[in-house]
Amino acid sequence: MNKNKIIFLIIWVIILISLVILVSVLNSNSTKQTKNQKWSVNVWIVWDDQKKFNDVLLSFKAKFPQYKDVNIVTTSFPNYWEYFDILMASFLKWKNPDIFVLNNNDTNFFSWEIMWIDPKIISPDDFRKNYDIVFSNDLIKKIKIQDKDVEYLAWIPLWYEVLGLFYNFREIKWKNLSTWSYINDTIREINQEAWKTTIWIGNWSSVAEVEDIITQFLILDWVTSLSDATWDKLKSSLSNYIRFWDENLENKYNALTTSTSDNNLKSFSKWDIQMLIWYPRLLEEIDKNWFNKNFLRAEPFPTYTWSGKLLVNYNYFVINKNTKNSVIALDLMKYFSTQEWQKKYLEKFSYYLPSMLSLINNRLEETLKNWYTLKYKNFYNPNIELTSFNKWIENVYNKEITSILDKWINSVDLFEILRKRLLCMSNKIITFENLWNPCE
Helix, strand or coil: CCHHHHHHHHHHHHHHHHHHHHHHHHHHHHHHHHHHCCCEEEEEEECCCHHHHHHHHHHHHHHCHHHCCCEEEEEEECCHHHHHHHHHHHHHCCCCCCEEEEECCCCCCCHHHECCECCCCCCHHHHHHHECHHHHHHHEEEEEECCEEEEEECCEECEEEECEEEEECCCCCCCCCCEHHHHHHHHHHHHHHCCCEEEECCCCCCCCCHHHHHHHHHHHCCCCEHHHCCHHHHHHHHHHHHCCCCCCCCCCHHHHHCCCCCCHHHHHHCCCEEEEEECCCHHHHHHHCCCCHHHEEEEECCECCCCCEEEEECEEEEEECCCCCHHHHHHHHHHHCCHHHHHHHHHHCCCCEECEHHHHHHHCCCECCCCCCCEHHHHCCCCCEEECCECCCHHHHHHHHHHHHHCHHHHHHHHHHHHHHHHHHHHHHHHCCCCCCCCC
């Protein structure tokens, strides 16, 4: 071998050694950088207290110590309509969360952004055994794989809530409040004793969260989706609702609202109103208004004698299919599906009912809040079928339904206009067809 070749080989050996050293240094720096950086996972929730949710997440890190240094960043939104708009914008700007929640009464416009669960991880058949049938109907989907229908779970619900009837036991003792027929009897009896407003049902300006109350009236008329809401059924439901707040009728709710500046909860706490409707979490607000604890009682939402369906409301967690943290997200979701997690979650959020059937019976005799006599059984009736209601575009429905109820003379026609517009808008979003035709 001549001298030039030897020199050439030596140079190449030196270059290779230098490259190996350089790669080693770079890898070392990269490892140090990864260790120094906080690994973050973003979770978006609605309604629930952020601090309480973070406290429950500590049990996850205890269960999975490999994630003890992961920074799980939780963001809680105060209402669903604001959350929906921001969530939509986050996907447009690629700043969307790793894990987020969706509501059961909303059309799932984000279905194409969700990572569905392999049935080998969580079996749909096992899910049917462990959860109420309403969750199976809502969350088990089908997909075609090699010409075969394969079931999969959209994801896991942690809780649910149903509307209940809060009432003043001092004024309403031993009354049957199970149906609206009995409620009407109670209203007449109270008005025979003294001029009083019996139940808190009125126009939107004085009844908070009225969108779910009127939705429940639609469900009592066997309407479980806006697409099923015919003009006749709308008229029936709205008439049954409005009759309670007409000042010329027995309940006289609007007569009360014109004579006081108090809101509904203050009026209830002062015993100007004897009954009001909302979810069990309303107890937090009732407590702040210093209602006498000894006289607060509750019953499940009244039905008609021929109808036993109740509106169910819940948020369920899903994984963003584009997340870069799919491993921890899957482990987190699997933990959400365990009894251990749901027990810890319900300890913090005591006003929810458990979504797992195995946890319900043990919880029925527990009180919702210290020093109150209200128990979970006051809002739970195993003989009443739970159902979701497809609002199509929930944030629009919830915002606009209130103004319709305030214009009660034309409320049926206005509701029908809203219904057609929401169906039109939904179809455009889902199919991207007829985009040029206005939905007005």
